Amino acid sequence: xxxxxxxxxxxxxxxxxxxxxxxxxxxxxxxxxxxxxxxxxxxxxxxxxxxxxxxxxxxxxxxxxxxxxxxxxxxxxxxxxxxxxxxxxxxxxxxxxxxxxxxxxxxxxxxxxxxxxxxxxxxxxxxxxxxxxxxxxxxxxxxxxxxxxxxxxxxxxxxxxxxxxxxxxxxxxxxxxxxxxxxxxxxxxxxxxxxxxxxxxxxxxxxxxxxxxxxxxxxxxxxxxxxxxxxxxxxxxxxxxxxxxxxxxxxxxxxxxxxxxxxxxxxxxxxxxxxxxxxxxxxxxxxxxxxxxxxxxxxxxxxxxx
Numbered sequence: 671x672x673x674x675x676x677x678x679x680x681x682x683x684x685x686x687x688x689x690x691x692x693x694x695x696x697x698x699x700x701x702x703x704x705x706x707x708x709x710x711x712x713x714x715x716x717x718x719x720x721x722x723x724x725x726x727x728x729x730x731x732x733x734x735x736x737x738x739x740x741x742x743x744x745x746x747x748x749x750x751x752x753x754x755x756x757x758x759x760x761x762x763x764x765x766x767x768x769x770x771x772x773x774x775x776x777x778x779x780x781x782x783x784x785x786x787x788x789x790x791x792x793x794x795x796x797x798x799x800x801x802x803x804x805x806x807x808x809x810x811x812x813x814x815x816x817x818x819x820x821x822x823x824x825x826x827x828x829x830x831x832x833x834x835x836x837x838x839x840x841x842x843x844x845x846x847x848x849x850x851x852x853x854x855x856x857x858x859x860x861x862x863x864x865x866x867x868x869x870x871x872x873x874x875x876x877x878x879x880x881x882x883x884x885x886x887x888x889x890x891x892x893x894x895x896x897x898x899x900x901x902x903x904x905x906x907x908x909x910x911x912x913x914x915x916x917x918x919x920x921x922x923x924x925x926x927x928x929x930x931x932x933x934x935x936x937x938x939x940x941x942x943x944x945x946x947x948x949x950x951x952x953x954x955x956x957x958x959x960x961x962x963x964x965x966x967x968x969x970x971x972x973x974x975x976x
Contacts, residue, residue, distance in 0.1 A: 823969030
């Protein structure tokens with residue numbers, strides 16, 4: 671007689687600013703869904719990962735659960751340390767198989783992430799309204815599907831650039847592409863040539879799958895090439911990374927952008943980081959054109975002179 675399948679559910683209390691990074695990491699480690707439940711009174715989210723527990727006995731499953739919990743906590747402790755924070759103790763449960771591998775899908779619905787651009791999961795049918803563009807992406811993979819403020823800000827600025835460009839935008843470079851969401855959006859918005867790079871092999875694998883799923887392989891050149899190996903020039907360069915890396919990349923972006931081109935930067939905190947980025951990039955002749963903010967995050971649009 672077959673033994674009923676069991677799942678290990680590990681739940682962490684997570685500050686809002688770490689939500690995307692923690693959920694992405696849990697999704698990669700588990701290979702299944704991630705549940706996110708807001709805890710509004712203290713600006714935190716409870717994030718749960720689900721891990722299959724193979725084994726023919728309860729004892730073997732308990733041992734496997736202990737190993738998994740130790741591994742997952744070690745990975746997340748490193749992530750929290752990057753932000754100068756300690757990892758809270760998780761809540762742990764062992765669950766009977768009640769379709770836990772797919773029950774999380776009910777929490778993810780199609781949504782408009784930027785004006786005219788909709789993200790939909792693969793299991794949901796969605797009929798585009800009017801001139802809406804639709805990207806099919808599933809949550810639980812590396813680096814997010816657009817739920818985080820920095821991703822939304824970058825996409826909003828990307829949409830703005832395409833809608834307000836007098837000469838059109840033919841070529842786009844997406845640096846640190848993650849799931850490929852910015853590169854795919856640029857292709858849907860009308861760019862004829864898009865390059866997307868990431869130094870994380872896992873991200874390249876995920877982006878490749880998403881690009882193929884959206885029938886954009888002919889429009890997007892994806893690779894793990896280093897930024898220094900990319901040749902210019904581009905009408906638009908975008909990067910949703912972190913402040914310190916964006917500062918280091920400024921001279922490379924200057925080399926790659928065409929005269930009159932635009933640069934979209936996200937993953938930046940408002941205040942000191944925002945001012946720092948503008949100051950550094952203006953030192954290379956890339957001038958601030960617009961800033962959008964959401965919560966504690968900023969998205970910055972810069973331009974070069976024609």
